[in-house]
Amino acid sequence: MNNIGLINLTSVGFFGIVLSAAFCDIIWTRKKVLAMTSGIAAILLFQNIIYFGVNSNIIEGIYPLITHIPLTILLCILSRKRLWPLISVLTAYLCCQIRRWLALLIVAVLAGDSVMQDIAELSMTLPILLILLWRIAPAVRSVSHYPISFQCLFGVVPALYYGFDYLTRIYTNLLLDGVLVAVEFMPFVCSVAYLFFLVRTSRAQQVYHWLEQTQAILNMQIEQAVREIAALRESQEKTSVYRHDMRHHMQYLSSCIENRQLKQAQVYIQEICSEIAANKVMVFCENEAANLIFSTFAKRADDSGILMQVRAEIPQLISVSENDLCVLLSNALENALHACKDEKEKGHAGIIEVVVYVENEKLFLQITNTCGEDITFTGGIPVTNRSGHGIGVRSICAIVERYEGIYAFLVENGQFILRVSI
Numbered sequence: 001m002n003n004i005g006l007i008n009l010t011s012v013g014f015f016g017i018v019l020s021a022a023f024c025d026i027i028w029t030r031k032k033v034l035a036m037t038s039g040i041a042a043i044l045l046f047q048n049i050i051y052f053g054v055n056s057n058i059i060e061g062i063y064p065l066i067t068h069i070p071l072t073i074l075l076c077i078l079s080r081k082r083l084w085p086l087i088s089v090l091t092a093y094l095c096c097q098i099r100r101w102l103a104l105l106i107v108a109v110l111a112g113d114s115v116m117q118d119i120a121e122l123s124m125t126l127p128i129l130l131i132l133l134w135r136i137a138p139a140v141r142s143v144s145h146y147p148i149s150f151q152c153l154f155g156v157v158p159a160l161y162y163g164f165d166y167l168t169r170i171y172t173n174l175l176l177d178g179v180l181v182a183v184e185f186m187p188f189v190c191s192v193a194y195l196f197f198l199v200r201t202s203r204a205q206q207v208y209h210w211l212e213q214t215q216a217i218l219n220m221q222i223e224q225a226v227r228e229i230a231a232l233r234e235s236q237e238k239t240s241v242y243r244h245d246m247r248h249h250m251q252y253l254s255s256c257i258e259n260r261q262l263k264q265a266q267v268y269i270q271e272i273c274s275e276i277a278a279n280k281v282m283v284f285c286e287n288e289a290a291n292l293i294f295s296t297f298a299k300r301a302d303d304s305g306i307l308m309q310v311r312a313e314i315p316q317l318i319s320v321s322e323n324d325l326c327v328l329l330s331n332a333l334e335n336a337l338h339a340c341k342d343e344k345e346k347g348h349a350g351i352i353e354v355v356v357y358v359e360n361e362k363l364f365l366q367i368t369n370t371c372g373e374d375i376t377f378t379g380g381i382p383v384t385n386r387s388g389h390g391i392g393v394r395s396i397c398a399i400v401e402r403y404e405g406i407y408a409f410l411v412e413n414g415q416f417i418l419r420v421s422i
Contacts, residue, residue, distance in 0.1 A: 023088035090158035285312035306350035331392035336369035371416035
């Protein structure tokens with residue numbers, strides 16, 4: 001090995017050591033920095049002693065003993081972890097392949113020799129190291145906080161590559177001799193790893209969508225609770241006003257009776273009754289939760305100039321939980337109200353018709369509302385590209401599927417229809 005090769009060997013050792021330390025989630029105090037610096041110096045010094053004092057030809061074969069194992073032990077001490085430092089060292093070794101392959105590409109294009117390869121590797125060491133430290137190291141460190149099972153999955157590919165490289169390139173010539181099993185092994189590993197991580201990613205995405213739907217349901221429950229509190233507060237305020245004014249009403253009626261103004265007293269009583277009737281909570285069905293939802297949306301529809309008609313026959317006790325019923329009705333009515341508001345802005349009439357009843361312990365729901373013509377369906381489900389929309393539909397589908405029910409979305413004659421059976 002020439003002097004350039006020795007410098008390159010030292011640089012790749014420095015490259016791997018620094019990268020291994022960067023992959024570990026270590027809080028770098030002054031004491032730990034000093035310990036790491038001393039460890040790097042000791043490892044590099046020991047490499048040179050072996051190279052000059054023992055036999056330069058065996059240094060590559062015993063590299064795991066003089067570099068990787070001591071480095072792993074040092075990182076275990078500094079990080080106070082057992083498994084992750086080993087994965088960090090193996091991952092850093094895998095990253096060393098980047099500079100080696102790029103150098104081989106340059107040599108192949110320029111028809112160079114081993115000296116050119118050493119020079120090319122040396123020239124790329126620092127830029128590649130800085131890029132990996134800046135862009136890759138934070139992501140790798142984050143994996144150290146995952147469960148041990150996931151850390152093991154993350155370390156499978158680096159570990160297989162480490163064993164493959166030493167068995168086929170350093171300890172034997174299987175790779176150089178073109179043995180097909182050796183040549184095709186890493187492509188096989190890449191294929192299996194790709195398929196495995198594809199499955200894992202798909203499952204993670206499903207969990208993400210489930211969490212998103214759960215969050216949307218919770219948000220809907222919170223919004224509905226806020227509306228209920230507001231309605232109760234308004235009702236309390238009105239009750240307080242009525243209680244305060246009742247004495248004045250009684251005094252006025254007493255005065256009318258004393259003065260024999262019976263007709264005037266009767267008119268006054270009718271006015272008070274009309275005012276009370278105008279502010280009473282509408283009753284749509286026996287179920288208190290559903291009744292509160294219908295009352296809230298009926299008021300919102302009336303305030304927006306939208307006609308909302310409800311025919312509901314829902315008993316207090318049904319097979320659907322109160323939370324699911326509230327979320328189902330709230331999402332469906334929210335979407336219907338939103339669509340009608342869009343149509344009102346275009347100068348069209350907004351109408352919502354609700355039919356819901358229970359038969360044979362099953363809840364049947366149909367909501368019909370005015371809608372536009374620009375509704376897109378995918379797999380029978382309406383979809384939208386508008387930010388913040390579409391979660392309500394997914395929540396409805398999730399609730400129906402949880403009860404193994406049936407849902408249908410369709411558009412007929414300028415009306416959007418939702419049918420649910422659970």
